[in-house]
Amino acid sequence: RQALDRAVRAGVVYPRWFPELAFGYGHPVLNFYGPLGYYWGLPFTLLGADAVLALELVFATGLLASALAMHLFARLHLERGPALVAAIVYAYLPYHLVDLYVRGAVAEFLAFVWLPLVLWTFHRLVESWDQDRIYRLGLATLALAALVVTHSLSAFIFAPVLVAYLLILLLRTGEPRTVGPVLAALAMAAALSAFHWLPILAESGYVGLGYGASQGYQDHLLSWSKLFDWSLVYPYPSDPTVARVFPLGLIQVLFIAASLVVGFRPGPRRWVTLLFLAAALLSALMLTTTSLPIWQRLERGLAFLQYPWRFQILVVLATAFLAGAVVQGLTRPAHWGRVVLGAAILLLVGFWSLGQLPIEHSSPDLSIEAMWQMDRDHGQVGTTWTGEYLPIWVTEQRWALSHPAEPEPEEKPLASNQLKLLGVGHTHYKVTLAGTQESKVSLHQFYYPGWIAEERATGQTIAGHPEGNLGLATFNLRARAGSFSLRLGVTPSQRWGTLVSLAAALFMAVTLFVCNRSSGTRTRLGALLLALCYLLLAAVLVASLFLPNGVMQPARQVNANLEDTVELLAFTTGGTSHRPGDAVDVTLYWRALRGLDQSYKTFVHLTDVGVTHQPAQHDGDPGGGFSPT
Numbered sequence: 001r002q003a004l005d006r007a008v009r010a011g012v013v014y015p016r017w018f019p020e021l022a023f024g025y026g027h028p029v030l031n032f033y034g035p036l037g038y039y040w041g042l043p044f045t046l047l048g049a050d051a052v053l054a055l056e057l058v059f060a061t062g063l064l065a066s067a068l069a070m071h072l073f074a075r076l077h078l079e080r081g082p083a084l085v086a087a088i089v090y091a092y093l094p095y096h097l098v099d100l101y102v103r104g105a106v107a108e109f110l111a112f113v114w115l116p117l118v119l120w121t122f123h124r125l126v127e128s129w130d131q132d133r134i135y136r137l138g139l140a141t142l143a144l145a146a147l148v149v150t151h152s153l154s155a156f157i158f159a160p161v162l163v164a165y166l167l168i169l170l171l172r173t174g175e176p177r178t179v180g181p182v183l184a185a186l187a188m189a190a191a192l193s194a195f196h197w198l199p200i201l202a203e204s205g206y207v208g209l210g211y212g213a214s215q216g217y218q219d220h221l222l223s224w225s226k227l228f229d230w231s232l233v234y235p236y237p238s239d240p241t242v243a244r245v246f247p248l249g250l251i252q253v254l255f256i257a258a259s260l261v262v263g264f265r266p267g268p269r270r271w272v273t274l275l276f277l278a279a280a281l282l283s284a285l286m287l288t289t290t291s292l293p294i295w296q297r298l299e300r301g302l303a304f305l306q307y308p309w310r311f312q313i314l315v316v317l318a319t320a321f322l323a324g325a326v327v328q329g330l331t332r333p334a335h336w337g338r339v340v341l342g343a344a345i346l347l348l349v350g351f352w353s354l355g356q357l358p359i360e361h362s363s364p365d366l367s368i369e370a371m372w373q374m375d376r377d378h379g380q381v382g383t384t385w386t387g388e389y390l391p392i393w394v395t396e397q398r399w400a401l402s403h404p405a406e407p408e409p410e411e412k413p414l415a416s417n418q419l420k421l422l423g424v425g426h427t428h429y430k431v432t433l434a435g436t437q438e439s440k441v442s443l444h445q446f447y448y449p450g451w452i453a454e455e456r457a458t459g460q461t462i463a464g465h466p467e468g469n470l471g472l473a474t475f476n477l478r479a480r481a482g483s484f485s486l487r488l489g490v491t492p493s494q495r496w497g498t499l500v501s502l503a504a505a506l507f508m509a510v511t512l513f514v515c516n517r518s519s520g521t522r523t524r525l526g527a528l529l530l531a532l533c534y535l536l537l538a539a540v541l542v543a544s545l546f547l548p549n550g551v552m553q554p555a556r557q558v559n560a561n562l563e564d565t566v567e568l569l570a571f572t573t574g575g576t577s578h579r580p581g582d583a584v585d586v587t588l589y590w591r592a593l594r595g596l597d598q599s600y601k602t603f604v605h606l607t608d609v610g611v612t613h614q615p616a617q618h619d620g621d622p623g624g625g626f627s628p629t
Helices: 002-009 042-046 051-074 080-094 092-104 104-126 134-150 152-173 176-192 195-204 217-220 250-263 269-283 289-297 299-305 308-330 336-354 368-378 494-514 521-546
Strands: 419-425 428-433 439-446 451-455 461-463 465-467 472-477 480-490 556-563 566-573 584-591 602-606 614-621
Touching: 002 042, 002 051, 051 080, 051 104, 051 195, 051 308, 080 308, 080 336, 080 494, 092 104, 092 336, 104 134, 104 614, 134 152, 134 176, 134 195, 134 494, 134 521, 152 176, 152 195, 152 269, 152 299, 152 308, 195 368, 195 494, 217 250, 217 289, 217 299, 217 308, 217 614, 250 269, 250 308, 250 336, 269 289, 269 308, 289 299, 289 439, 308 336, 419 439, 419 566, 419 584, 428 439, 439 451, 439 465, 439 480, 451 472, 461 472, 472 480, 494 521, 584 602
Parallel strands: none
Antiparallel strands: 419 428, 428 480, 439 472, 451 461, 451 480, 465 472, 556 566, 566 584, 602 614
């Protein structure tokens, strides 16, 4: 999230590539990982919150939003009190808190917000189609698209529940005209999120995802004896050396058992209780070894979930609703018994889920160097993305990326002072060449399709290619002097996906503006706000097409040749003026003039004009020692 904040401040509103990740070689994180989970915290950092506070605010607002979303949905089927019980239980069931306190899985945690909202918006679309139809269509489209671009794996798991809910709802309404709006919302949601899922489908073969899913999910399937835990307090896993297990707890089993009684009682909403009862039971089944034949049969899709415990997100959704249904089914309206039962359930859930919650107060180091150190300690790259997003042209072992490399055959490099760095941006470098021979220039960034060199005088482009066992982005520049722009551009699938989403966003925005003029004041206001959301997305998509590299920052040229070994090309600072007490970020840009046989250190000293006083300095290895020379 710090990387996103830095990119946005550099003028890149949708960075698919974070150049500072993977020991400074870059990683295409937001080309594959749900971006909305990152953007949730962006307003907090832009308003001045540090990384820790911003993350705490993301979790706090996400927990509150998920409870409110469940209350909205539950009120469609339950009275006020039972719906409130369902909302609070939804917020505090253990697996929801596991994502917050144990796994730190922000994307899946925020997916809890969208699951009930999707059901709520589609339910209103079906049952009240004749009222404010475009507004309801816009809400359903946006909610489903938000789920997809927050956590696509949760959307994949949730899809059967949504389909079953809609089919039953459509059959119960018996109105054929409502089928069209539902299909339209599904299609528009797919189009609106195409900027995310189309590159995933087209470009997964460029990274570790293309090697296919493993059968590691089999190691996390539970026996029936381990599926249930009967402790009075939920046993959150605390030992990181032991494989994590997230069983169903006592309280959830009680909700399911009680709903067996309530669900089969006659009533207009019985179908909802039975649907969520089935969802809870089938999701629990998918956690067990009994479901192994299903996993194997559907392995090409299910294996990408990695962990069967992801089905717990449906168990939480279902059992939370069943908790509210039990309160409503076992008590009478406006009776003291309903208050007592509801309060008892909330107290039991609170004691059971919060009794052993693993809360530890800490002050983590969230610097980029600390992240690199974690990667080195664990022999991986990209923190939690253990190779899934590593470009396939990197043939070096992951554990060795931050260690000294074996010497490679030395080639004659471009002579000193023949390459000048004029400016830098987000995955963007402006250089000039003074040589008269074809020159090879390699960047300290992994190669990925889209890296190009553009000759500024003619507009001609030269495609980059991977070089060496690190697969560095490399360009063979033409044999003449001139100015070149080396940058990571937009790939065809990224462009087409963005254009499809842009068309969908503009269509929905215009439709909302035009078609709700005759609606009531409240609906017109809601439609206006919704249209603004679509326009905001459209603006981000347009910027991602036309400003993929943000704003160019001028580089201060040095071109200092150090014994024909390395050349300090230039440096940049985080601003043109500083006040006493400010931290000054200085970035040095080096170029190797020959193969190096030892490691070197850099010295950055702050002095006065007369070089008589040295108030600050930084001495150390280039790149924090994670890119050995």
